[in-house]
Amino acid sequence: xxxxxxxxxxxxxxxxxxxxxxxIIPAEREVMERGWIGAAGLLEELRAxxxxxxxxxxxxxxxxxxxxxxxxxxxLVSERLGRSPLGHYSFGAQAPDAGNLEVLHRWGSPxxxxxxxxxxxxxxxxxxxxxTEPENPGSNPVILSCAAEKDGDDYVINGHKWFxxxxxxxxxxxxxxxxxxxxxPHGRASMIIVPTDTPGxxxxxNIPIMGDAGAGWASHAxxxxxxxxxxxxxRLGAEGAGFLIAQERLGPGRIHHxxxxxxxxxxxxxxxxxxxxxxKIDEEKTLASRxxxxxxxxxxxxxxxxxxxxxxxxxxxxxxxxxHAARDQVSIIKFxxxxxxxxxxxxxxxVHGALGITSDTLLAHYYVHERGARIYDGPDEVHKMxxxxxxxxxxxxxx
Numbered sequence: 001x002x003x004x005x006x007x008x009x010x011x012x013x014x015x016x017x018x019x020x021x022x023x024i025i026p027a028e029r030e031v032m033e034r035g036w037i038g039a040a041g042l043l044e045e046l047r048a049x050x051x052x053x054x055x056x057x058x059x060x061x062x063x064x065x066x067x068x069x070x071x072x073x074x075x076l077v078s079e080r081l082g083r084s085p086l087g088h089y090s091f092g093a094q095a096p097d098a099g100n101l102e103v104l105h106r107w108g109s110p111x112x113x114x115x116x117x118x119x120x121x122x123x124x125x126x127x128x129x130x131x132t133e134p135e136n137p138g139s140n141p142v143i144l145s146c147a148a149e150k151d152g153d154d155y156v157i158n159g160h161k162w163f164x165x166x167x168x169x170x171x172x173x174x175x176x177x178x179x180x181x182x183x184x185p186h187g188r189a190s191m192i193i194v195p196t197d198t199p200g201x202x203x204x205x206n207i208p209i210m211g212d213a214g215a216g217w218a219s220h221a222x223x224x225x226x227x228x229x230x231x232x233x234x235r236l237g238a239e240g241a242g243f244l245i246a247q248e249r250l251g252p253g254r255i256h257h258x259x260x261x262x263x264x265x266x267x268x269x270x271x272x273x274x275x276x277x278x279x280k281i282d283e284e285k286t287l288a289s290r291x292x293x294x295x296x297x298x299x300x301x302x303x304x305x306x307x308x309x310x311x312x313x314x315x316x317x318x319x320x321x322x323x324h325a326a327r328d329q330v331s332i333i334k335f336x337x338x339x340x341x342x343x344x345x346x347x348x349x350x351v352h353g354a355l356g357i358t359s360d361t362l363l364a365h366y367y368v369h370e371r372g373a374r375i376y377d378g379p380d381e382v383h384k385m386x387x388x389x390x391x392x393x394x395x396x397x398x399x
Contacts, residue, residue, distance in 0.1 A: 146175065157192065159175075174236065190238075202225075206219040210368045271352075
């Protein structure tokens, strides 16, 4: 068992670290103050710098202009990019585009790839993924009300979605809609490409997240689909294959999320330790002299390292044995890494005192915008239930 970084990846990681330190992190304050749309020019400059360095699209196949990294290698890159809220976007590795790109590459027709995949891979357009519905439980994705009915060669889509992330300014949505309500639960829905300029596609609002509605890529939208007509050729894969495609999308996606969260943990850990080492509590001592702070530092270091090992193991299993073999590992990292991150953010805020709840550091931003990590892509409780059931099955427990 070798815990060393892959030798072929070390130079790439060093170049990424340099770009993040020298270009990405210094731009954070301006982007946070001006917003994603107001700072669009600066963000394009960052993307141009990444492309010039040959680091664009770590997960994007080489034939589409990316680096073509495997899952484990990309996981290690994702950790580096996660150290800045601008990292993944600047490198063309941001959700939901990264997942949609994988879906199009695997399931898209030649026409769909030419129209949507190629410009998406170049960063010329953005996309969104439209599945969650306010009227139905996100924890049970087979319950969907959005329907796509056939009419000649078209689908006519009617439905109500929300938390369609990054819909503001996106060129197209991949919509999960029921195409055969009489089929078995996991065979009812299909994924359909809907250009956002199609009549009947209505972006109702960007949903405020603890008071911050965001804009552009950094937003989550409520969408109405009212008699939205698109050709059946816009369907991805076979009719009824929506959940199969979604599972293929979610496995690697959870690896990307977890390694991004670990990157956040490293940034927050550095902020917490720096504050503890420099904040004086009297003329001679700093916060670092307090045992409770020392305990938080030790616990955080252990938890971050454990989270990283668990996530890399899950990535290795998917890459070498397939997603089915990694199901429990993926569920475990989903709730464990999110919990580690949120506990660390909360403690770092506590160490910073009043400063921690201001926007003078990144901590308040992380507290607001990463709390959803314990909800999206399956809430913690569902993942714990699923894992425990499989474990207890091996002990003869009857459901």
